[in-house]
Amino acid sequence: MASVTITGVEKRFGAVQIIRGVDIDISDGEFVVLVGPSGCGKSTLLRMIAGLESISSGSISIGDRVINTVPPRDRDIAMVFQNYALYPHMSVYENIAFSQKLRNRPQGEIDRKVNEAADILNLRAFLARSPRQLSGGQRQRVAMGRALVRDAKLFLYDEPLSNLDAKLRVSMRTEIKALHQRLQTTSVYVTHDQIEAMTMADRIVVMNAGQVEQVGTPLELYDRPGNLFVADFIGSPSMNFIPGRIARENGAVLLVGQDGTRIAVPAETKASDGQAVVLGIRPEHLSLRDGTDGVAAVVEVVEPTGPNIQVFVQLAGTRVCSILAERHPFVPGQPIRLGASLTQMHLFDEKSGKRI
Amino acid sequence: MSNKLVRSIVYWLLLSPLVIVILFPFAVMFVTAVRPRDELFTFPPSWFFSEFRWDNFVDMWTKVNFGGALLNSLYVSVAATVLALVFSIPAAYALSRYRFRGKGLYRNFLLMTQMMSPIVLVLGLFRLMVAFGLVNNLNSLVITYAAFNMAFTIWMLQSYFNTIPRELEEAAWMDGATHLRSLIRIFLPLAVPAIAVTAIFIFINSWNEFVLALTMLRNNNDFTLPVQIFSQVAGRYQIEWHHVMAATVLATVPVAIVFSWLQRYLIRGMALGAVK
Structure with missing residues (x-):
């Protein structure tokens, strides 16, 4: 040895x-x-x-x-x-x-x-x-x-x-x-x-x-x-990536997506205002939200795998995958809301690809 | 009758003229060889004769000096085969396994040598052998036969060697074998089919070669079989056709033996070389 x-x-x-x-x-x-x-x-x-x-x-x-x-x-x-x-x-x-x-x-x-x-x-x-x-x-x-x-x-x-x-x-x-x-x-x-x-x-x-x-x-x-x-x-299905720019409003830090969708990201991030970043969220970290909580998304494809269902949605102008344990009877075109905990979000610099 | 049987019969009928073309000379050879001497020139020619005269073979053996010529042919063919393989195997291995400058050029050069007929080189080769003092020496044939066959054998061996996975040798090195050890224990045993095929080709080519042998050899005792048989026909007042044919029949025997012994490799080796 x-x-x-x-x-x-x-x-x-x-x-x-x-x-x-x-x-x-x-x-x-x-x-x-x-x-x-x-x-x-x-x-x-x-x-x-x-x-x-x-x-x-x-x-x-x-x-x-x-x-x-x-x-x-x-x-x-x-x-x-x-x-x-x-x-x-x-x-x-x-x-x-x-x-x-x-x-x-x-x-x-x-x-x-x-x-x-x-x-x-x-x-x-x-x-x-x-x-x-x-x-x-x-x-x-x-x-x-x-x-x-x-x-x-x-x-x-x-x-x-x-x-x-x-x-x-x-x-x-x-x-x-x-x-x-x-x-x-x-x-x-x-x-x-x-x-x-x-x-x-x-x-x-x-x-x-x-x-x-x-x-x-x-x-x-x-x-x-x-x-x-x-x-x-690393990870399968792989992590979802949502490109956008950083904006700070009333003490909160937001990612403004390409279609204007605003997503709250961890406030302690070192990313500067206006910086082009990519937000990464693993599919299993996205969960279903009610009312005004989370971000609006539209169901495109539903794939049951047995233990879970994989739901592909349009969110902030990109296709995003979410793995849900509950067996929701989604239909294509259905509007839903998805959210993720701030601790499970990853921010990367768009240019260098490095973690921020 | 099943469809398959009908198809087989049709194919055989279509191929039968070819079979006749191939077998006819052998049939003539054989009936002439076993005929009594005075029935050689009957008219009209007939396939039938009064008795099997096996003595023709015995008489021929001493009269034609068949034994001596047979030994000469065996010596030349076996030695040329061994010599060509001794040089072709390392050359083909290098072409198959190593990257080196001029590799493509070398392969093309080998191919180009195959485009030249040996006959146009006979005069030059003869003068070369004179310079070496090898005229009238069987070794002149051993060297030229080996040289003429080498381009083809290197090409043939290389295409087969390429099909032997490199990882097998690498695994042997990792297991603790030297290059030489892995060659002997792993590579060469796997290359046997290709080596057998090329050996057949060299042996048969050398066995049948006539022009170079006729040019290089002057002494009756050194003649190889084709030259010896030819000498029974050329420049004679009386040609003993039954002896000539008996000698020809016997001369085909060693080739047939070598071929049937190694033919299982021939099919396997050619198929493998062809696919890759």
Whole structure:
């Protein structure tokens, strides 16, 4: 087990810069998820930690040792690939045992380790089979088994669940988390799925266009997103954004929407008068109001999800989503009023996108 | 009759002229090879003969020096195949896995060499072999056959190598293997179909090659099979057709064996290379 320190890391392919100065500290035993849209550089960064891509500048250390030029085989890292990368000409047993055979471990020890891993992952019955005789979920577990026997300092996961169907993905997610709680091996996990990131991570690193947008625990990112990108990326359905300008009237601070709608925002905000801002409110924080309370909205679409209903409305000139637990019989075109608590509002500068 | 059966019969009928074109020379070869000598030139020509004269093969073996020529052909074809593969596999691997300057140019160069007929190069090659002191030496053929086949084999191997996921090697490196180890334990076993296919091509091309062999070899003892059989026909007052045909029949046997042994790879390898 070990900590990982990434300092000022950059990656260029010719003139194209993929990673632009990334700094991340991962402590011993931590489960860190790199998340971001495709092409944001998260997989490249993971491959740089693994040693499969060179580092253009900056440094990566595992423990106290800088590993920039250390070949992958000497980094003591185990990796689970997106397509599993099981050796097709070897049986499940041979796949799991391969790393141990390379190290010339005694046969008895190899047997013991492979069986141990197979027990943890419920693979005992499949050890003699070849990978093509296995289902997607079983292949995934073999890939995990291959990492498990290594007793490596660091586990890397490159979108390991993206080839599985939705149901299996959820159960494997839990298995991987349980495994980490048991082994406490430092892990870096790459995914584009923010729900995977939220559910599995000790800490999440949100990446975009080769840069780190924000680092924090799942709930920190959810409750206090540092900028518009993180606010939009984390959470599903994503946060509602209402653009407007700040106005101060009789001690109250208001957001004046593009259609003139006035919405009260937290009075202690540092936003100046007339500043162009974006108000962010999560769908579940909007609630139904009566009389003159809240803001007027017109129902457009109602989508029942089972536990809730999602109501899409026109509010202050934009389409806004609200998640309501009560099963209101709304019809399209119906006028309603929605409101939110001031503590659950987020204000961002429109130009920089930063939280105010 | 089911629709499918009707369709099969129609297809077979349509293809049958092609089958006749392919099989006719073999039939002539075979009936001539097993005929008694005095029935060779009956008129009108007939498919029938009085007895199977298997002795023709035995006589031919010693008279034509078939054994020697067979060994020469085997040596040249196997050595050319091995030599071409030894150079093609690393070249194709590099083309498939590494980025380097001039890669596209190199691939085009390989393709362009395939547009030239070996015949136009014969004179130049002969003078080259004279300079190397390799005329009348089977190794001159080994080198030229390997060289002529390499462009095609590199191209063929590369397109197959591209279908082997890079992650498999990366996984082996992460597991603690060196580059060489991952090549031997992971990559090459997966490349066997492609290697088998290219081996067939080189072997058959080398086995059947005639013009270069005729040019480079002067000594009867060095002749490969095509040249040896040709020498039984060319510049003779009396041609022993039954021996020539017996030799031709036997000369096709090794190719047939190699082909049937490796053909399961051929289909798999060509299909895989074609799709990607």
